Amino acid sequence: MKPSKFTYYEPTSVEQAVLMLADVAEHDGRILAGGQTLVPAMALRFAQPAYLIDINGIASLQELRQRQGALEIGACVRHAAFHTPVVDGPLGRLLSTVVQHIAHLPIRNRGTFCGSLANADPSSEWCLVSVTLGATLQLRSQAAARDVQAQDFFLGYMTTALAADEMLVSARLPLLPAHTHFGFEEVSRRAGDFAQAVALAVVDVQGDRLSNVRLGLGGVESTVRRLHHAEGVLEGQVPTRALIDEAARIAADNVEPLDTTDEGLHYRRHLTATVVRRSLAQACASVGSFHSQG
Numbered sequence: 001m002k003p004s005k006f007t008y009y010e011p012t013s014v015e016q017a018v019l020m021l022a023d024v025a026e027h028d029g030r031i032l033a034g035g036q037t038l039v040p041a042m043a044l045r046f047a048q049p050a051y052l053i054d055i056n057g058i059a060s061l062q063e064l065r066q067r068q069g070a071l072e073i074g075a076c077v078r079h080a081a082f083h084t085p086v087v088d089g090p091l092g093r094l095l096s097t098v099v100q101h102i103a104h105l106p107i108r109n110r111g112t113f114c115g116s117l118a119n120a121d122p123s124s125e126w127c128l129v130s131v132t133l134g135a136t137l138q139l140r141s142q143a144a145a146r147d148v149q150a151q152d153f154f155l156g157y158m159t160t161a162l163a164a165d166e167m168l169v170s171a172r173l174p175l176l177p178a179h180t181h182f183g184f185e186e187v188s189r190r191a192g193d194f195a196q197a198v199a200l201a202v203v204d205v206q207g208d209r210l211s212n213v214r215l216g217l218g219g220v221e222s223t224v225r226r227l228h229h230a231e232g233v234l235e236g237q238v239p240t241r242a243l244i245d246e247a248a249r250i251a252a253d254n255v256e257p258l259d260t261t262d263e264g265l266h267y268r269r270h271l272t273a274t275v276v277r278r279s280l281a282q283a284c285a286s287v288g289s290f291h292s293q294g
């Protein structure tokens, strides 16, 4: 099948792009970033936008830069940019670990970090990273600019706080200090498929104790989110296998899977416990007393 007819715009600045968006938003005008979700959806006529605003020609959106304690990721930065660490320390390692799980190389070469956030798939690895690390997202329309915290951006299944006339200009991820450790675990049917369950655990380790515990889950519920109940069990504690099992059990008990059949519920809760347990075990691997438990 071929896409239905659309008018194509190529702005060369963010100002031009939001001006065009203000004009066409009411007529299903859409931003085109990497096109790895939108173009197949158009080819299948699941999406039939009347206007496409292709932001790939805007030089400032290609930028990936470190400033004021954060990594700022412009709207056209591709997934593949993160194959090798883009910053020193845990954040660079975390991003280069996670990116390997996103789709396949040709898709990673075109698809963008911010396009994934705008698309808000509950299985998206970048949505999970943004919520778990507390990203700040910069939104812009012709009339105004605003910052939205990632946790307030994802409103429901593939639904975000973006208004029809707004574009996501960049995402800012806080840099992580050297004593921050992370674990990432994903289950999908085949390599490159969307996750059935995916967890990211991020902890600060001082002595043998954990602090600033951040535990995110994707792929199970309608949006990615932090698992605050499970985090609470670990905060300030010396990690043990039993404590991690307890956090995994609490996580599984507190999720509301999208799949509500009896088998689906049971399976997704089981996967939740598995990815949470494994991600936490990875994050705690450097804690001497935990490591020596084998």
Ligand SMILES: Cc1cc2nc3c(=O)[nH]c(=O)nc-3n(C[C@H](O)[C@H](O)[C@H](O)COP(=O)(O)OP(=O)(O)OC[C@H]3O[C@@H](n4cnc5c(N)ncnc54)[C@H](O)[C@@H]3O)c2cc1C
Binding pocket: 030, 031, 032, 033, 034, 035, 036, 037, 038, 039, 040, 075, 101, 102, 103, 104, 107, 110, 111, 112, 113, 114, 115, 116, 118, 119, 121, 123, 124, 125, 126, 162, 166, 167, 168, 169, 192, 193, 194, 195
């Ligand atoms: C076979 C296959 C497997 C995949 N597997 C995975 C996977 O495992 N994990 C994963 O996370 N993704 C996966 N994807 C999706 C891929 O990562 C996409 O690149 C991503 O979801 C969308 O990014 P994009 O830049 O391609 O956006 P586009 O396709 O260009 O746009 C997607 C949507 O977001 C909107 N949009 C994009 N950028 C902006 C912006 N800056 N401001 C406002 N709105 C915007 C568009 O209007 C559109 O509605 C897969 C895709 C395919 C085809």
